[in-house]
Amino acid sequence: MPPAEHSEWNWIDDVRRRAGSGPRVAIGIGDDTALLKTSTATLVTTDMLMDGVDFVVGETPADLIGRKCLAVNLSDIAAMAGRPTGAVVSLALPRRGGRALAEGLYDGLLRLAQESGCPIVGGDTNSWDGPLVVNVAVLGEPTGRGAVTRAGARPGDRVFVTGPVGGSLPSLRHCTFRPRLSEAQALHQCVELHAMLDLSDGLSSDLFHIVEASQVGIELDAGAIPIHDDVAPGQPHADRLNHALSDGEDFELLFCVSEEDAQTLLSQPPGGVELYSIGRCVPEPGVWLLGADSRRPLGRGGWEHRFT
Template identity: 35%
Template sequence: MDIKQIGEFGFIEQIADRFKSLVPKSIYGIGDDCAIIPANENDDFVVSTDLLIEGVHFLRDKITPFNLGYKSLAVNLSDIAAMGAEPVGAFLSIGIPKDCSSELLDGFTEGFMALSKKYDTPLLGGDTTKSLRDLMINVTVIGKCPKGKALLRSSAKGGDVIAVTGNLGDSAGGLNAILNNIELNSHTKHLIEKHNKPEPQINEGLWLAKQNGVHAMMDISDGIASDLNHILKASEKSAIVDLQKVPVSEILSSIAKKYDWNAAELAVSGGEDYELLLTISGECATSIAQRFYAEFGKPLHIIGEVKAPVEKPIQWISGEEKLPDFKGFNHY
């Protein structure tokens, strides 16, 4: 059977099943944004790893070396943010093809280091090797949080509201602009920057994890049409999401109109926004959203509601109107 038939997530499930019996009870293994490992009496470590391959995740001539370094660490730190944890350190393994210049590697290191400094995430080790063709970058990050306090995908409760920490779809719009060689202006540059230099929501994640009433959390890497399913599946729930409430930037709306893109579809299916997706107890939602605004100067957007499990995991609506399904990004 080829990988297309079982799909990316089917493959992950197969592996998880086979290793389940080897994972001690004190450790949480495959199934969330990070694994959780006890550190000492008071703390847990959280660990995640991500692979970026040239031609699959990035095009070498469409991203600056600086941004490539920044993004390589950012997508990993985003998984630490998703647990509500604080970064401890990073490991970098890199497969370098012959045609990679020392200027590229230098720029890459500068970008990686800029984010490293911003969130106190020193590089602690790694590996370098020759690659026959493509540039390959693997980053592993370790974070720390108070024992038992990491926010899991499996903790959503019926009656929770669903929230996101920022606009969705800008990154997918940026990718569209890159792939279609769309004319550069301040708007398209903004979208491309969102795609090439995402910002991990570390401070937002840490803050949210401290609030009573925040239940489940993950980061948005594949688009909420796919990512929300992970929360719903892990929590055995369903959801209603109102497209009118899904935040889309004015820049994306105007560019989408100009080039006849479907902005709503980019927002829910595009992915790579690296905002946080969370569920909050219905009673606490308004107060948490108000305090989030006071803390970060930006809104926490409530986009839907968690429901008892039904056959269809997500019911999409637009105001009163029921909509057909959206699909998230899947590598195969």
């Protein structure tokens, strides 16, 4: 029989005390369900992250694992220009060392929850003989003009990203990035966002989501793509560009706006928002990479979960 302080109920009580509450939380952790006071429209997103795929237990600090598991969901809310209202967290913990691992995970989870105004309002905890699996679901509400989708890009639109890309995995930036919630809302207030998503699988892959949803094409200016300093500067430029296109897990925002609104953003960027204009939408479906004197089709790169 484990000591009382190691019991599931003791653990839930500890998490409930640490999670606190928020203005939209009518009922939080401890009941059969949480009760959130939200607008009539609700954004819902969920991600499952696994040891050996999205992080490596023993190599990645536990608090950064917990942080990432919440951050990737908050990034999805940002991609819709939304505001998070609450999160539920489910853990499948390895039996050996599970309690210490859970405590580390929640250090990172609760810290980011407080920073982002997204209270953790419930979830589930289990243990098994397998590796760590974490599932987080975040609820949110639209802001401003409503939810921004991937489907509104138009020929003539300018394409932007909110920061440099590439090299996120070796640097652990995939665990420490800041979800672009405030940037998305600032942009949403300033201009009409025609389409937007967050860069999770890689620029060369995620572009196709907008292309297919909006039924447009995109021409990328190879010289305008911002390459992150985490990509080794000693590599040939072509290799560094390939990292920027394909590495993934940058979690910057990729968005499309009219030419007029693009000029507004470039001349008067909203406070604190970093902006890079990297291309244009065109009528012809597909994605192309423009060099100084070339135009070539760009295939899907980046990450893809494969199964049979």
